[in-house]
Amino acid sequence: MKRHKIVLIPGDGIGPEVADEVKRILDSAGAKIEWVERYAGQAALDMGSDVMPPETLEAIEHIGVALKGPCTTPVGKGFSSVNVQLRKKLNLYAAVRPVRSLPGVSTRFENVDLVIVRENTEGLYSGIENEVTPGVVMSMKVSTEKACTRIARWAFRYATHRQRRKITVLHKANIMKLTDGLFIGCAQNIHKNEYPNIDYQELIIDAGCMKIVQDPSLFDVLLLENLYGDVISDLCAGLVGGLGVVPGANIGERKAVFEAVHGSAPDIAGKGVANPLALLMSSVMMLNHIADTREDPGAREIAHNIRKAYDKTLEDGHKTRDLGGNLGTTEFADAIIERLNKHAGIS
Numbered sequence: 001m002k003r004h005k006i007v008l009i010p011g012d013g014i015g016p017e018v019a020d021e022v023k024r025i026l027d028s029a030g031a032k033i034e035w036v037e038r039y040a041g042q043a044a045l046d047m048g049s050d051v052m053p054p055e056t057l058e059a060i061e062h063i064g065v066a067l068k069g070p071c072t073t074p075v076g077k078g079f080s081s082v083n084v085q086l087r088k089k090l091n092l093y094a095a096v097r098p099v100r101s102l103p104g105v106s107t108r109f110e111n112v113d114l115v116i117v118r119e120n121t122e123g124l125y126s127g128i129e130n131e132v133t134p135g136v137v138m139s140m141k142v143s144t145e146k147a148c149t150r151i152a153r154w155a156f157r158y159a160t161h162r163q164r165r166k167i168t169v170l171h172k173a174n175i176m177k178l179t180d181g182l183f184i185g186c187a188q189n190i191h192k193n194e195y196p197n198i199d200y201q202e203l204i205i206d207a208g209c210m211k212i213v214q215d216p217s218l219f220d221v222l223l224l225e226n227l228y229g230d231v232i233s234d235l236c237a238g239l240v241g242g243l244g245v246v247p248g249a250n251i252g253e254r255k256a257v258f259e260a261v262h263g264s265a266p267d268i269a270g271k272g273v274a275n276p277l278a279l280l281m282s283s284v285m286m287l288n289h290i291a292d293t294r295e296d297p298g299a300r301e302i303a304h305n306i307r308k309a310y311d312k313t314l315e316d317g318h319k320t321r322d323l324g325g326n327l328g329t330t331e332f333a334d335a336i337i338e339r340l341n342k343h344a345g346i347s
């Protein structure tokens, strides 16, 4: 593998704990990465910086790839989400979150293999809220033809490249006739005019949720606007073992930030029990992205080895507590490294 500069934002809560283990595993796998550490959110505030320091944005703009831990957002008060700010400021318009069943992790379903594609820049996440008069507040849902078309085209292109068979749009256009109506209208256009060979389906999201939890095998790629994508990501995480095992990427033009779906998990932060797998899986997505965009097949090989090692670790019954095991964050990472070394004949 070539040597690559990557921005690392450790994040808040369990972020630094899981990021440390992911760095250690990547290093053991032979990934040659020069980490450029930058901060955002509460961690940045604690260091006396802005909540979203310009040098963090500049580093991602300049280097093009970042691995990010979760950042805490205060509920009902305080600063607006730095996660959302980052996606908007860098125009990381496509969030992609693969959800798959894992060996050794038994859940209600086997063979779940879904990909969530979420529009990442608008909808109710525009954060345009105001108090009309005391006791009356409102929040504005923004949908633009440009962003709806862009995400639909991205999802169909992704589905084509990954040999996926079907795209399902989950929406509420029966109630939000203009905003969600625009979203499905743009998806219909892209399907009809550019990708007629991919199956296309629309479902009203409430019934869609019921169908997903009844039989996830009915679905392949899910395409959603921002808020629905956020909620459905956690719902789908529940199908395969929880938030500890679902990775993600936020992709824009020539920039990508890889982060787990989970948040900073304040309930377990500092206890050494967080599952590092979701961030590790995100780093595997990152290595594959590097292989594609920086022409480095060595990065893909390392991604493949890491994936094999964590699958084997789970298969052998080594798990963190969220998956019903008893390993701490570091012990679980040790078990993965042991398997990586065995694979490389270093045991």
Ligand code: NAI
Residues within 6 Å of the ligand: 014, 069, 070, 071, 072, 073, 074, 083, 243, 244, 259, 260, 261, 262, 263, 264, 265, 266, 267, 268, 273, 274, 275, 276, 277, 278, 322
């Ligand atoms: P959360 O994802 O942090 O936690 C939900 C539940 O899942 C908790 O019980 C937690 O212990 C568990 N969990 C999450 N990740 C885990 C892991 N890796 N290993 C084991 N258990 C894990 O969601 P919550 O509590 O709603 O949010 C906490 C904070 O995180 C909030 O400030 C929120 O705004 C922020 N957040 C940040 C995100 C990001 O940076 N992209 C995404 C989601 C939430």
